[in-house]
Amino acid sequence: MTGLSSTEFRDLVVAMSGAIAANSEQLTALDSAIGDGDHGANMKRGFEAVEGELEQLADKPVPDALKAAGMKLVMTVGGASGPLFGTFFMTLGKELPEDFDRAGFVDAFGKAVDAVAARGKSHAGQKTMLDVLYPLRDAMLEGLDLAGIAACADAAAEATIPMLATRGRASFLGERSIGHMDPGAASVALLAGVVAQTLKNHTRNLEP
Numbered sequence: 001m002t003g004l005s006s007t008e009f010r011d012l013v014v015a016m017s018g019a020i021a022a023n024s025e026q027l028t029a030l031d032s033a034i035g036d037g038d039h040g041a042n043m044k045r046g047f048e049a050v051e052g053e054l055e056q057l058a059d060k061p062v063p064d065a066l067k068a069a070g071m072k073l074v075m076t077v078g079g080a081s082g083p084l085f086g087t088f089f090m091t092l093g094k095e096l097p098e099d100f101d102r103a104g105f106v107d108a109f110g111k112a113v114d115a116v117a118a119r120g121k122s123h124a125g126q127k128t129m130l131d132v133l134y135p136l137r138d139a140m141l142e143g144l145d146l147a148g149i150a151a152c153a154d155a156a157a158e159a160t161i162p163m164l165a166t167r168g169r170a171s172f173l174g175e176r177s178i179g180h181m182d183p184g185a186a187s188v189a190l191l192a193g194v195v196a197q198t199l200k201n202h203t204r205n206l207e208p
Helices: 006-022 024-034 039-052 054-058 062-076 081-095 102-120 130-141 146-158 169-177 183-200
Strands: none
Touching (some): 006 024, 006 062, 024 183, 039 054, 039 062, 081 102, 146 183
């Protein structure tokens, strides 16, 4: 994969926004069990705001578009998710060369995940979105193809169900947080699957 065309970028944004909208009620249900019950609605609002500026974003180089999209998520998602998802996209844009290959993307992705960890003062194993983001990074480092990366994300989200939450709103529940999938992890897995499927439809993708 070398860079990303404006058409590919448009398709990714539309696909991500559509997937979040279609699954917003499910994400909210997950959050209602162990959080504030607003994750799905917040994510839907944020990604719809990004899609609403798609024409302006698509005119920018992809790294700049990602940074702008991240800032829009920070401003519109709200709660804890806005700063975390926004930080991910802003850092990805900051670290990503305009003309990138798989190695360049994986490097930028890893730095973006580390930035989320720093912003949330958290780490893997605490039942957060990091429990999908870090396995995704590792899957790419291991050279998995798009299907394998998507499957890894789904498995990692499922793996948050038996975890005890020690960070975020769910941590207030103590052992009652066990038995529920983390909504942030679910969102990351959903988006990873959509990105993988969308990139399969283009000649330039993340396949090794």
